Each structure stands twice: as structure tokens, then as C-alpha cells.
Amino acid sequence: MSRDPVSAPLxxxxxxxxxxxxxxxxxVDAAKITRAWQTLHPRHRDMLRxxxxxxxxxxxICRRMRIPRRPAQRLELELAAARAALTRALETADKD
Incomplete structure (x- = not known):
């Protein structure tokens, strides 16, 4: 883990x-992630969990989230959306 958790890749x-x-x-960083994760939409929370x-x-993951298995990029797009939502939540938390 990086010395500065904010600069570490998500x-x-x-x-x-x-x-x-x-x-x-x-x-400390895990607690920050948990607080931001708790503010996410349930679908994004479930994906990251x-x-x-x-x-x-x-x-x-595809079966539980009802994501079509083909094309494989569908899962990657859903995961990218969940990560982006978490990034926004972390940025909002850092401003407060």
C-alpha cells in the first residue's frame, strides 16, 4: 500500500x-473506502462486494447481478461504473 492512500490507484x-x-x-484507508462504499447505489455496492x-x-457475478455473460465486456463495463461511482464518493468525502 502506498504511503499516501489518496494517490494509490483505486x-x-x-x-x-x-x-x-x-x-x-x-x-485507515479501508475505513475510508467502507464509508464511501456505503453511500453507493445498491447495485454498485453489490458489484464491488x-x-x-x-x-x-x-x-x-453475472448470474447474481443478472448481467449477460456475452459479450464479456458487459461485466467490465458494470465494474467500471461501480469503480467510477466509488471514486466520486471518495472525492466528495475528501471535500467534506
Missing amino acids: HRRLENWGNASRGAYDP MVYLWRASHEV
């Missing part, structure tokens, strides 16, 4: 957040 921050129950992680906390397979 993917690494989310991996840190997912590791909270698995071992070594940065608890399945990918980073549960580490579910693409097949499971």
Missing part, C-alpha cells in the same frame, strides 16, 4: 479493502 485501494478480513491491510470482498468468479 484498484489497489479496493484490494486493500478486500483484505481487511484476510490479513495485512491498511485499516462480490469482486473485492467475496472474490467471486465472473460467472457467479
Whole structure:
């Protein structure tokens, strides 16, 4: 984890957040991610939970989220939207 969590890429921050129950992680940054995550739309929360906390397979995520499995980019677009929503929530939280 970077010394400055704000400058760390979002993917690494989310991996840190997912590791909270698995071992070594940065608890301060994980708490920031959790607070921002709680403000998201339920669909985005569920997507991020399945990918980073549960580490579910693409097949499971598509089935539970009712995302068509083909083309494969559909899942990536949904995940990108969830990450973008989290980025906006983190930016809003940093302003406050």
C-alpha cells in the first residue's frame, strides 16, 4: 500500500479493502473506502462486494447481478461504473 492512500490507484485501494478480513491491510484507508462504499447505489455496492470482498468468479457475478455473460465486456463495463461511482464518493468525502 502506498504511503499516501489518496494517490494509490483505486484498484489497489479496493484490494486493500478486500483484505481487511484476510490479513495485512491498511485499516485507515479501508475505513475510508467502507464509508464511501456505503453511500453507493445498491447495485454498485453489490458489484464491488462480490469482486473485492467475496472474490467471486465472473460467472457467479453475472448470474447474481443478472448481467449477460456475452459479450464479456458487459461485466467490465458494470465494474467500471461501480469503480467510477466509488471514486466520486471518495472525492466528495475528501471535500467534506
